Amino acid sequence: xxxxxxxxxxxxxxxxxxxxxxxxxxxxxxxxxxxxxxxxxxxxxxxxxxxxxxxxxxxxxxxxxxxxxxxxxxxxxxxxxxxxxxxxxxxxxxxxxxxxxxxxxxxxxxxxxxxxxxxxxxxxxxxxxxxxxxxxxxxxxxxxxxxxxxxxxxxxxxxxxxxxxxxxxxxxxxxxxxxxxxxxx
Amino acid sequence: xxxxxxxxxxxxxxxxxxxxxxxxxxxxxxxxxxxxxxxxxxxxxxxxxxxxxxxxxxxxxxxxxxxxxxxxxxxxxxxxxxxxxxxxxxxxxxxxxxxxxxxxxxxxxxxxxxxxxxxxxxxxxxxxxxxxxxxxxxxxxxxxxxxxxxxxxxxxxxxxxxxxxxxxxxxxxxxxxxxxxxxxxxxxxxxxxxxxxxxxxxxxxxxxxxxxxxxxxxxxxxxxxxxxxxxxxxxxxxxxxxxxxxxxxxxxxxxxxxx
Numbered sequence: 001x002x003x004x005x006x007x008x009x010x011x012x013x014x015x016x017x018x019x020x021x022x023x024x025x026x027x028x029x030x031x032x033x034x035x036x037x038x039x040x041x042x043x044x045x046x047x048x049x050x051x052x053x054x055x056x057x058x059x060x061x062x063x064x065x066x067x068x069x070x071x072x073x074x075x076x077x078x079x080x081x082x083x084x085x086x087x088x089x090x091x092x093x094x095x096x097x098x099x100x101x102x103x104x105x106x107x108x109x110x111x112x113x114x115x116x117x118x119x120x121x122x123x124x125x126x127x128x129x130x131x132x133x134x135x136x137x138x139x140x141x142x143x144x145x146x147x148x149x150x151x152x153x154x155x156x157x158x159x160x161x162x163x164x165x166x167x168x169x170x171x172x173x174x175x176x177x178x179x180x181x182x183x184x185x
Numbered sequence: 186x187x188x189x190x191x192x193x194x195x196x197x198x199x200x201x202x203x204x205x206x207x208x209x210x211x212x213x214x215x216x217x218x219x220x221x222x223x224x225x226x227x228x229x230x231x232x233x234x235x236x237x238x239x240x241x242x243x244x245x246x247x248x249x250x251x252x253x254x255x256x257x258x259x260x261x262x263x264x265x266x267x268x269x270x271x272x273x274x275x276x277x278x279x280x281x282x283x284x285x286x287x288x289x290x291x292x293x294x295x296x297x298x299x300x301x302x303x304x305x306x307x308x309x310x311x312x313x314x315x316x317x318x319x320x321x322x323x324x325x326x327x328x329x330x331x332x333x334x335x336x337x338x339x340x341x342x343x344x345x346x347x348x349x350x351x352x353x354x355x356x357x358x359x360x361x362x363x364x365x366x367x368x369x370x371x372x373x374x375x376x377x378x379x380x381x382x383x384x385x386x387x388x389x390x391x392x393x394x395x396x397x398x399x400x401x402x403x404x405x406x407x408x409x410x411x412x413x414x415x416x417x418x419x420x421x422x423x424x425x426x427x428x429x430x431x432x433x434x435x436x437x438x439x440x441x442x443x444x
Contacts (some may be wrong), residue, residue, distance in 0.1 A: 019268040028277070029256060029262030071369070079366065081413045099247030104247040126268055130276035133261070137280050138255065144250055148283075148363070168335055 020129045024113040029103055037100075044096055044104035051084050052112060061112075061149050074128040077116070078135025081109045085136075090093070098144060105136050135165055231416055250280025 026045075030038050051057055065076060085101045085108075109132055117124050141148040247253060261277025264270075 012227070016270070019270070020264060020273070024264055024267050025260065028267060029260040031263060033256070040247055059417070075369070079369070097247040098250040099253035101250070102253040103247075106257045106260060126270045127272055130273050133257070133276055134279060134358070134362045135366065137257075137283050137369070138359070138366045140250065141254075141283055144364055156212060177241070 013068060016125055016127075018113055018117045018124050018129065020110050020126050021114055022107050025107045025110040029106060040097060041107075042102045043098050044085075044100050045107050046094075047088055048084055048108040049111065051088065052081075052108065053115075062121070065116065072131070073116070073124060073171075074131035075124045075135055077109065077112055077128075078132035079139055081105050081112060081132070082136040082139025082143075084108065085140060089181060099138055101144075102137065105140065106133065109133060109136060251284040254280050258282075258284060279359055 033041070052061055061080070064080065065073070080107065085105050089096050089098075089101060109129070113124055113129050113132070116122050141160070256279030258277045258279075261280060262274045265272075265277060357358030
């Protein structure tokens with residue numbers, strides 16, 4: 001008889017909801033940082049929070065999130081926070097150290113995800129958050145490091161070449177092992 | 186396609202505030218009158234940011250973009266542990282790899298360089314295995330093990346992540362994200378398109394001008410309504426000076442006013 005209490009297998013994608021929070025992100029980020037770095041990143045987070053959640057700007061943010069424009073929610077939020085960081089950096093006339101942008105963005109993105117999740121605007125998951133973070137990373141790298149894409153392509157080529165070399169070596173090694181075995185018989 | 190929640194929206198709001206600020210001789214952008222609705226967000230953000238450079242040093246760990254990427258990469262592994270989601274840890278690895286690649290830009294070196302991103306992070310074991318690198322840096326593992334989290338699990342995650350980042354699929358994933366971003370920008374989103382920004386800025390300024398004109402007309406109407414057409418003189422509370430402004434040919438002595 002089939003066990004009725006056995007839970008059914010769930011599809012892996014889009015399940016689990018959102019467990020990432022801004023507090024967890026901040027905790028993980030600040031765990032090994034000195035007070036000086038914490039202060040700088042904290043200031044950028046605070047400035048970003050003002051930009052995202054001050055009433056008049058938040059109205060625009062919400063409009064953008066709700067707009068049916070065919071974009072994935074993860075792309076929308078990742079690009080959105082990435083752009084907030086870009087604007088903040090530009091308007092601050094470079095007073096923000098570049099190294100503070102992505103860490104601050106991590107926490108801001110988590111906060112925005114909490115906002116979207118708790119308001120029920122869109123269903124979001126941890127996986128979406130991961131996708132958004134990668135997109136935000138792409139925005140920042142693309143904006144501030146014009147070589148990034150080229151470097152990435154070169155790195156990809158090198159990795160693929162290395163993989164092919166490994167694959168070629170394996171049959172040769174097996175062949176050699178086979179010859180050794182034959183000689184031993 | 187348009188990003189409502191875009192740099193354009195925010196930049197325009199900020200730019201409008203900045204423009205007025207500079208006209209009035211105000212160095213920092215601040216919410217001013219009717220622009221408060223438009224520029225308040227970024228203005229308050231900048232106000233919150235104020236004095237950052239005077240904070241007494243910014244920290245060596247934040248000097249470069251790649252250092253920041255490593256911090257995030259390390260943190261994501263911690264978040265992966267906190268949430269029990271290995272995928273997030275893998276994302277941390279990807280961000281780290283991005284930082285590593287970016288470090289060649291920061292350091293002005295080739296991509297095979299081992300310098301730059303690795304040990305400077307202070308994150309929880311951020312360095313991943315890339316060609317020419319030690320797969321996991323011992324110092325980082327040490328940092329991980331002192332953290333009040335499951336060190337063994339993090340090490341396990343690091344090992345998996347090391348393999349993940351070193352794979353062509355990880356590179357593909359990062360490349361795909363950048364290509365997607367480029368594509369979205371090129372689809373006329375206008376998020377960073379200067380022409381579009383300018384157009385929208387002009388629209389915004391035109392809107393402000395229109396409101397300005399309306400207010401001006403209203404105020405003029407209030408002042409001129411007291412003049413009585415066809416009569417020499419005006420109703421109270423107009424003064425002889427007001428009437429003379431309406432028709433300079435009148436002399437004060439000829440005016441009749443009601444009190």
